[in-house]
Amino acid sequence: MPTKRSARAPWSKAMIRSQLEVVSQVRPPSLVLTNATYLNMYVKQWKQANIWIEHDRIVYVGPDLPKTAVETVDVSGKYIVPGYIEPHAHPFQLYNPATLSKYAGERGTTTLVNDNMLLFLQNKEQAFAQLDAMQQLPTSTYWWARLDTQTELDRDSVLVDSERIHDWFNHPDVIMAGELTAWPRTLKGDDEMLQWMLDAETCGLPVEGHFPGASAKTLTKMALMGVHSDHEAMTADEALCRLEHGYTTTLRHSSIRPDLPGLIRGLLDAGLEAFDHVMVTTDGSTPGFYQDGLQDALVKIMIDAGLPPIEAYRIVSLNVARHFGLDHVLGSIAPGRIAHLNILDAIDEPRPTAVIAKGQWIYRDGTSLFPNELVDAALALMPSTDVDIELTPNDLSFSMPVGLDMVNSVIMKLFKISHDTGQDELPREGDESFLMLLDKEGKWRLNTVLKGFANDFGGLVSSYSISGDYLILGKCKQDMLMAFERMKQLGGGIVLVDRGEMIAEIPLPLCGMTSQEPVEQLIVQEERLRSELLARGYKFEDPIYTLLFLASTHLPYVRATPLGIYEVMKKQILFPAILR
Template identity: 35%
Template sequence: MGQALVGGTVADVYTGTWVRANVEFDDGVITYVGPREPAGEAVDITGKLLVPGYVEPHTHPWCLYSPTSLLEVAVPDGTTTLVYDNLFFFLSHGVDGLRAIVDQMRAAPAHIRWVARISPQSAYPDEAERFAIETIAPMLSWPEVVASGEITNWPSVARGDPRVAAGIAAAKAARRRVEGHNAGASYDRLNELSLAGLSADHEAITADEARDRLRLGMWTMLRQSSLRPDLPALLDGLRDVLGSARRLMLTTDGATPSFYAERGVIGGALRIASEQGVEPMRALQMATIDPATFLGLDERLGGIAPGRAATFNVLPELGEWRPETVYVRGEVVARDGRLTAALPELAWPAGPGLAAPDVSLFEPLSGVQPVARYESAVINRRVDRAVEPGDVHAVLVGRDGSWATKGVVEGFLDVDGFATTATTSLELLVLGRDPAAMARAAGRVAELGGGFAFDGGWSAPLEVDGLISAGTFDTTVAIDSRLSDEMSRHGYPFHDPLYSLLFASGDFLPELRVTPSGLLEVKSRVILAPPVRS
């Protein structure tokens, strides 16, 4: 016998109206929406609203939290569909290990979908091998995969890199969207990227940039994240098109644990939309049917209609986006802000090892060097000058301890020795001015099997791949909070230390980065200094 929710007001995201209706469902699927009285078990929700579960179309389930622990905060928030980035699981565990993780996540009390990256976001000397098209193309056809992952190195698309072009073609052949990461791209460059096949972008930081992307046919995600909390200004500047544009979505882009704990996931973005005066139905559409349509899931998710999954949120009133009750596939999975369903216990494949590097790898540079002068959490500018005593070095060390890429940073951290594996390259990042202190911090992280360590001070493990805590979501919030405190105490002047560390070895933001290929000047793609060998 089926179940029903009766007496509520249903959000009809298809017509943009609110309808008094009963909703019947059986075996996880909606069977009827309308006025008739149900014959089976019924729950009275008179005076309440029934809305589709929220969709997060773009997130990274490895910012200290895991693919499972993230759900502890996402699902009670009403975010019941999440699209996960596969990048680091693929790099750490290969295709088979990734497949095992994807399979285990099918038991999650949420709809989990994935993207498959066609290129990395750090400069690897063996990138062509790691991301060979014969490896990537089959993943794009997995039923859980809904898009190719963001291409952070968008200049490779613009210049027609054959391997990246082949990846885009493979995604199109598999009828998958192609995500871009078009930070800083001009209007003319966006034309080229759209022509090359990029379907979507989440990097607009002004309303004009978002409007440019919409005009060029790109699905455009409006971001509210820890690194870029841009949503209020974006919504304010897009008031003239919010009602008519149908390629707008909301995303949190893999925010830090503390951000999610304080502000929620897509429910939090909806609260900002209400504060900005966005009409509630339109805001809801950007959080449900619009991203579901982008992902090719609108026949199953994103709305309340027969044949769709019985996945919805019961809200107390219009404009209050935090659900009283959350249903996924017809089952109650959260109530009154707390997860009530069990999470799968992931059996993680064995990850890469981590060796304690020799102190010789931290011998300081001398003479005139390109120095990364930080001007924000993730942007630095190149300044060529003589290295001075007391300068802080940034050294990216291979996990096996056999090589190191060296650079000098300014205005980032004032520390003798600090190390972490929380990097976008998955290698060991060591910062400091004292080679012995740097080696001790690196050794401590190696003892932990990955994590954070200040020489002689605070340390914390990240047991899974050096990126993820094996604990609960609350554990990750505690680590995130302590990291922020310790980084600030050691001179960090910005607002998002986790992403500052992650992106220090990226290959996609200005201006200098320590990567596995060497010290990279991002815009020119020139390797200024190769790695040194131990």
């Protein structure tokens, strides 16, 4: 018999008995919203009712009022919608799951479905303790279970095996498998990956794809293998193709793919009337992109693009809950649902003026009421970084004949190096920079050249990378050494140095990947780094994503990985990393 409350059964018998007593007016509800105009997701209409809440659950929606209540609030003139749900969050994009949950919740996104990538690389006990701490927050947090690491790890790295995969599948907070970036392996006969996909379905977990530019035939094959959804449509035609093939289709609006306005207009122009299998995501955008909000901002975009408001609100609530089989506890305002409620001033203004999460106020009258002590408790369980390796001038030896040439923020192609890389500084009139990927334990290094990043900077060091290793790049070796030393002092982070001067930094002491700071402060730090890099010649959308994805083998065409320079299409190491 299950002993732990799970995503699909959050309440014990004793809790349910207590809730029944509230409905029978044996006990008072903890909160009643009177004279509510609320969106009923099932009839697609705005309705009038009184909403009774007992602790974290909606227990009654209708005309009656209780004899008494612990708290009663008249919401006449307001509009009540369910808390918004982000179906595809990457909660380690400089921020962390706890600080992101707080920031998102205060803006109405009360549920996040999170990538487990950084936790996946930790030992099980340590990772699962962090999941348990997240459940103490008033917001709801669920997770997806990765099937691959998005890069080629060295043989001493964490083992991705069936035991690790199934431990995650069986965790009660895990509600999805994916995102499936290694899908070409399954098409080429990788039966282990296919078995994991089948096992996910057996566990009741939908499998999410990652299919940029996929043809109709590829979508067909992946559907036969058990993939349920995809978020990589870049045009309305691609989104329609996915819908027609039976996929739940997530439309993206992110810092590197801000596509939602065009996608919605294109779907409406194409005559689409059924949006029941559409979701939207910010896809782990960098902090600055969230200045305008999360799902609240996407609802506004959809309404402004011509989508009826009721449809827009369903897309960020009931549609998501149904996709994950959680519509009996999330996604609507009805008896039995978790009490996530957004109180709006106007139907076409989705940023709430007050937010209730699990039955408690977390934002009201312009003031955050989020329990910061619970955020701190979750942060305390995230491992800190201890950078104890030395970088020496001898490490900065560059003799490789080829390097990586940036096509955009995240796509790289191969190029032949023409500059003399034996010198201590590369010419600033060009756009070639030294690039090193250094093992986080100091065992190996990969030295090459990156073309197109920037032309007028000294050194940039980042502990933030998809493999967890250290990225060291720049024009001047002395500045690179200086930036590395500062990163060590911070216990992880991103540091920009130029001509012997510290220009910008983002401390990332948690796993070398995430900050302890509130998202609001992180936005300021990221904007400083971004503006300084733009001033020094960075010409693409998002430098943070460039650093993250340099080693990502789910993107074309060549990558700098822990194994060496890697050609993605041929799955071939062109030049290996070397031992130090």
